[in-house]
Amino acid sequence: MSTIKNKKIAIVGGGPGGLTLARILQMKDADVKVYERDPGKDARAQGATLDLHYDSGLRALREAGLMDAFKANYRPGADRLSIVDKHANVLMEDDEKETGAQERFRPEIDRGPLKKILLDSLHPDTVIWNSHFTSLTRVDDACLLTFQDGSTAIADIVIAADGANSKIRPYITPIKPFYSGITIVEGAVYNSVVASPNIHRLLKNGKLFVMGDDKTLIVSSKGDGSLVFYTGCKTEESWSRDCGINFSDKAAVFNWFKSTFTDWNNIWDELFENASSHFIPRPQFCMPLDQTWNALPDLTMLGDAAHLMPPYAGEGVNMAMLDALELGLCLTDDGFPDTHTAIAAYEQQMRTRASATAAMTLESTAALHSSDAIPFLMQIVS
Known part of the structure; x- marks a missing residue:
């Protein structure tokens, strides 16, 4: 972990991507804090059930050493998908993903239990609650984060994991969705x-x-x-x-x-x-499929902050968790001479992967809102 040795790392945003990254970094003894705007871990209701994919979300959990906790909390049978027409006729039921090939295993877990698994895996006091980010300024060779309540934090590396309306992304690129x-x-x-x-x-x-x-x-x-x-x-x-x-x-x-x-x-x-x-x-x-920017030595981003896309391919949380894994591996890889090189390598592979996924997602979004929606989806899940 030579590139981040003795460096303070700040992750802004305590969703699945930010928490996964914190876990990956702490496994390599990194000095990391997560700044989350919610006042506490139970501050709001968690959204829809998530289906985690073998080579992304589940891979991140495997490499984070959290699969036993996941298996104790996922919802068997919740990956049953029914295709229904507007008249409520069930046209197809797909409930074989948990018994088929391992790569097709896409188990569902509610956001709340997933968040708890990740939080419980972190060192005490890793997450600083009620930290609503407002601005970033550079002081000497460090980043000064300022929050809505007037509190501040100093970090050597800042990672935006603050979602679709990221307030840190504009410090990296002006490109908008x-x-x-x-x-x-x-x-x-x-x-x-x-x-x-x-x-x-x-x-x-x-x-x-x-x-x-x-x-x-x-x-x-x-x-x-x-x-x-x-x-x-x-x-x-x-x-x-x-x-x-x-x-x-x-x-x-x-x-x-x-x-x-x-x-x-x-x-x-x-x-x-x-x-x-x-x-x-x-x-x-x-986000534009061809987006690019010059890597910075102390700022980067993951998940929706980096590559926002519609939800119609079920890739959002999986992409964020895979970003977290790949960024964590790059930052702790002794093969990189410095954080600038590590971040550049991560961002290049992340953009390439996200562009392909976004293209597929846009195709799916258009198809599901077309006259061919039902045959399109039936072909995918059959």
Whole structure:
């Protein structure tokens, strides 16, 4: 670990990517802190169930020595995927991924348990909570991080793991994402067996991909008995701001759904009628596939901060965790003469990999919101 010996490393963002990197670095005795804006580990509800892939998310957990903890916390059977049309006809069920080839094994785990596994693997006090990053300045040969509450931290290397709206990325490159053409509206239903029994039966503790009329509705079960769902529609980039819908008003969102998803089976109404009152509109953006920048000796990034893309290939968390593994390996590789060289090597391979994944993701995003959506997905999962 010659390149980072005696260096303080700051990771901004305590999601799966940032926490995985902290674990990889601490395994090599690096001096690392994670600065997370949430006030504590239980500050907010965690989102959808994640399916981890053999050669990315699961590889990172294997090399981090956390597979036993993962196997104790993942949800067997939750990778069941049902392809459904808008009339609620189940066209295909895929529930063989856990029993087939190892490379096809894509087990599901809720974000909460995954976060706990990663947090529990770190040294005490690694994560500094309530650290909402606001600015970075260079002081001599170090970086001074300033947070919203006025506190500061000094680090020799800073890694942006702060997601889609990264505040550190602009210190690395001015390149901005472009709009993908799709906006998601996210909602959640608690205690789905009681609140939405018909959807609950259809889910079978797995995931539904419902498609029709160039639109999608994805529903995922969670281990706590709740479900999360996401509509996907082609809209203008500014739609969520200009549409006039109050997304905290359940009735208003339900009216929008009924007028937009016309002729869809009434079973889907259960989701909107019984959702928690707060919906979240999420315009989907993607970084340019040919993005590049000059490597810096003390700043880099991973996950959505580096290569934001829509979720329609299930690669987001897997990419972030693989980034973390590869960056950690580069920074602790004695073969690199300095951190600048190590970061440059990591960024080159990360961009190449992310570009290919983003191209596949954009193709999938377009196909799932087209008239060929159902045959496209059936071909992929068959």
